Amino acid sequence: xxxxxxxxxxxxxxxxxxxxxxxxxxxxxxxxxxxxxxxxxxxxxxxxxxxxxxxxxxxxxxxxxxxxxxxxxxxxxxxxxxxxxxxxxxxxxxxxxxxxxxxxxxxxxxxxxx
Amino acid sequence: xxxxxxxxxxxxxxxxxxxxxxxxxxxxxxxxxxxxxxxxxxxxxxxxxxxxxxxxxxxxxxxxxxxxxxxxxxxxxxxxxxxxxxxxxxxxxxxxxxxxxxxxxxxxxxxxxx
DNA sequence: AGCCCTGCGTTCACATTTTGAACGCAGGGA
DNA sequence: TCCCTGCGTTCAAAATGTGAACGCAGGGCT
Numbered sequence: 001x002x003x004x005x006x007x008x009x010x011x012x013x014x015x016x017x018x019x020x021x022x023x024x025x026x027x028x029x030x031x032x033x034x035x036x037x038x039x040x041x042x043x044x045x046x047x048x049x050x051x052x053x054x055x056x057x058x059x060x061x062x063x064x065x066x067x068x069x070x071x072x073x074x075x076x077x078x079x080x081x082x083x084x085x086x087x088x089x090x091x092x093x094x095x096x097x098x099x100x101x102x103x104x105x106x107x108x109x110x111x112x113x114x
Numbered sequence: 115x116x117x118x119x120x121x122x123x124x125x126x127x128x129x130x131x132x133x134x135x136x137x138x139x140x141x142x143x144x145x146x147x148x149x150x151x152x153x154x155x156x157x158x159x160x161x162x163x164x165x166x167x168x169x170x171x172x173x174x175x176x177x178x179x180x181x182x183x184x185x186x187x188x189x190x191x192x193x194x195x196x197x198x199x200x201x202x203x204x205x206x207x208x209x210x211x212x213x214x215x216x217x218x219x220x221x222x223x224x225x226x227x228x
Numbered sequence: 229a230g231c232c233c234t235g236c237g238t239t240c241a242c243a244t245t246t247t248g249a250a251c252g253c254a255g256g257g258a
Numbered sequence: 259t260c261c262c263t264g265c266g267t268t269c270a271a272a273a274t275g276t277g278a279a280c281g282c283a284g285g286g287c288t
Contacts, residue, residue, distance in 0.1 A: 012217075021264075021266085022265080022266065022267090023264085023266095031246080033247085034246070035245085037266070037267065037268090040266095041267095051266095062264090076218070076221055079218060083211065086210060086214065087211060089207060090204070090208065090211060093200055093204050097197065097201060097204060100196070103126075103193065104190075104193060104197065107193075135235075137236085146275060146277060147237090147238090147276085147277065148238090148239080148276060149274090149275060151238065152275095154237095155238095177236070229288105230287100230288085231287085231288085232285105232287085233284105234284090234286105235284095236281105236282080236284100238279100238282105239278105239279085239280075240276105240278100241278100241279105243274100243276075243277105244273100244274080244275075244276090245272100245275090246272080246274090247269105247272070248272105249269100249270100250267100250270105251266105251267080251268075251269105252267090253265080254263105254265085255262105255265100256261105257263105258260090258261085
């Protein structure tokens with residue numbers, strides 16, 4: 001996972017539901033708790049996310065990871081960059097798929113029995 | 115880089131030009147010499163690639179990494195798997211791009227000034 | 229012959245990255 | 259009161275990746 005991708009995914013996740021545990025976040029991102037914590041820490045230290053407490057609906061204590069205004073801006077920037085990257089990947093993957101198909105076909109024609 | 119992807123790329127590389135140094139291979143794959151060596155070793159030990167010596171056109175000593183028959187079969191299998199994976203990625207990336215675009219648009223409409 | 233230069237495969241100690249078990253803490257229920 | 263749960267946090271260990279350094283062998287030079 002890229003730096004931008006990780007940040008995008010975290011920011012997106014938090015924006016959609018600020019009440020989320022680091023473990024849930026880790027799960028959603030498919031990374032370890034340690035790493036999720038590390039990512040979150042980075043965003044907090046850079047002022048993009050503010051952590052606070054709140055009471056969950058049923059009186060359970062929980063944390064809140066809320067995007068700050070600069071966090072919202074950052075998320076936009078990160079999304080823009082990530083989108084551009086994905087678009088580039090999309091184009092290149094299409095080319096590769098065509099090339100792979102041609103290659104398979106050629107192989108089938110030459111050594112066609114298995 | 116995936117396991118399959120790495121193997122596909124190595125086998126493809128060797129099939130196209132069996133005369134190639136591990137450093138060139140490393141360069142082509144964008145990995146370190148150590149890793150290229152490790153990958154190559156794996157393929158050789160599993161009998162997919164046979165290493166031999168040969169004389170380069172201008173009397174320089176070189177190595178030859180030639181795909182064995184089973185190596186050719188393996189390459190076909192690996193290519194098939196890799197292609198399937200890429201096709202899946204292609205579909206999912208398209209969906210993600212659409213979602214990203216929608217997200218950017220929505221953000222532009224709501225907090226439209228920067 | 230001797231010598232050096234180059235490029236080869238190979239090694240391996242190191243750096244980087246990732247993991248997840250373990251800890252302390254705090255609220256809620258029995 | 260005492261546990262149980264789930265939280266953030268830590269950090270030693272595992273996994274992965276790196277590239278400088280080594281020995282070796284052929285080719286070109288004097």
